[in-house]
Amino acid sequence: MKPRYLISMLLWTTAAVAAAPPSAPRPATTASSAARADTSYIDAHGTAHVTRVVPVPKTVSAEAQAMLAGRLSDASSNDSIAQQREATDAWQAGAAKVLLKRYPVTVTSTRIADVPVRVVTPPTMPESHRGYVLMNVHGGGFVVDSGSLTESIPLAHTLKVRVVSVLYPLSPEHPFPAALDAAVRVYATLLKTYRADHIVIYGSSAGAVLTGEIAVALKQRHLPQPAALGVFSGFGDFSRAGDSMALFGLNGLSGPLQPHRSGVPLIPEYVGKTDPRDPLLSPLFADLHGLPPTLFITSTRDLLLSGTTLLERAFRRDGVPTRLVVFEALPHTFWNNPNLPESREALATMATFFRTHLRLDRR
Template identity: 45%
Template sequence: MTRYRMIFLAALLSAAAPTLATAQSGSPTLGLQNWPLPDTLSAEGKAAAAAAAAQAMPDPLPPIADIRSFIGAMQANMGAALQKRYAVRVEETSIAGVPVRIVYPKGVTELGKGPVLLNLHGGGFAIDSGSLTETIPVAARSGIPVVAVLYRLSPENPYPAALDDALAVYRALEKDRTASRIAVFGTSAGACLSAQLVAKLASMGRPMPAALGFLSGSADLAVRGDSESWMPGPGFDWVTAYAGKTAMTDPTLSPIRGDVSRFPPTLLLTSTRDFLLSPTAIFSRALTEKGVDARLVVFDGLPHAFWAYMAAPESDQANELVARFLKEKLTGK
């Protein structure tokens, strides 16, 4: 399997939206693989996007255990390169009995009682496709440590197992600092889970975190948006496996179906060739309609969750936007 097929698989496996529950084999993709990439992209971005788009998903998909092993090795390899580039330290430990990875930026040696970023990684709720690649650049660029929750995965552990793990770590962090010194972010499945965590806190009457980074996800697992109908996505049933016996319309599982008026300032990222473009934009609109400070940033011509796996200037720009937004909301700077 080539490197770009590997990263394309990783990108698709990081998705978490209703499109996962609907096989795409009989649906037209309108020639995405053949559409010319825009000149608005950097040379590096264009090359990486073209190479990734040219690769087909493995058919049949490997067993889930093999996918986890493969993506885990890729996280380790890419994470090692990022650690060297950004001079961060990664500690594997546990908080509230939940395994976590803590990324300490240069000059920071402990969590203490200061600001912290809580990350919920992508991976279709079924693999870890981002606990290093999503976190290291943000920790280094913000100067704030990141706690990446290695939550229980589906299908073995359906909802609300992952949410329970996220909540346990959040509540433990809250013992040493106020909620205003915690920000939450995640990509793809992690974006969905991040919004679910905020919705759960709101339903409990808990103080809101300082900010939310909702990076290419869906806040409504019950329906598909337009972009999901014509851009190719994974054709396997991981969202249904994640939801388990919970209705997709549950207002915590699908926060847009509940009251989002208490959500904290939220940065939403997506891109024009991201099949979760529609649900990300729809959630931004729903937040804005309720008076929430919601900022939607759409990159041009790049695929789903590109910032978590693609080496290009646009990835640096996306990670800088996330780091700056979360830091501003945490520290007022």
């Protein structure tokens, strides 16, 4: 089985943050590099390759400008999901090696509530921090693990708090609500050891979507909410594609140029037979009153910019204390690139928000 459009774009942009794929025989047709002469052409198969010119802005760091200037192909991936998983695992292993040099931690594997997890522990942890934990639900389009290490290592080291990253069952083998149920089981088990107000749940991309779903599920199941949530480049509506998804695709900022078909749910492999407007699947349609303070982070070239901001507004309308941070010009989950000053700023923003709501600064 080959990954569909949104999955392809999510995986494309995540990997592209760290490294560009090999260049094609002809010039790549993305808008990531500086304005240039028209290199449009029609290939031997009759496909038109149209040059789009969105220049690299000078409003970001030199490191970000260099990343954005890379030429990245619009071509759709022909890799199977198995191949995508193999490639993503290799990418994350390499990224983790880089991160561990900068943010030393210990990573162990175990199971909680019969769900595989990674436990990321800082080398030094104040005694007063031992009663706190962050629960990460990783990104990866619901089909791969593109963040259980990269999303957990920096925060565990920075906050000096243990992180439990949930390796939830992946689609298409396990459609909704398998991942959600697994994550809720892990959280419910953590509650036997940690107070709810000593826990934070967060995730990027697919993990950001799951974070919203988990909060709604906890409310429906009458389980206590955590101290805070982190929704980083996500969305809360599987029934409709946001404006940024189409806009950024047309401008070469989101990978394969394929329009989302109206009437087809986003990521159907994950949605399965569930109504895309089910409030447990799509929190945009849920009653969000009583959810904990939530940090939303996105960026102006994030294909999920619309999804993130729409969900933040829904949270805010229902009285949830929110903070929305939008970074200039950067792509989907740019914080996976540890070399960007903006990534370090995003990490500091996450750490400060979580520290404040866990009240670690008072311990």
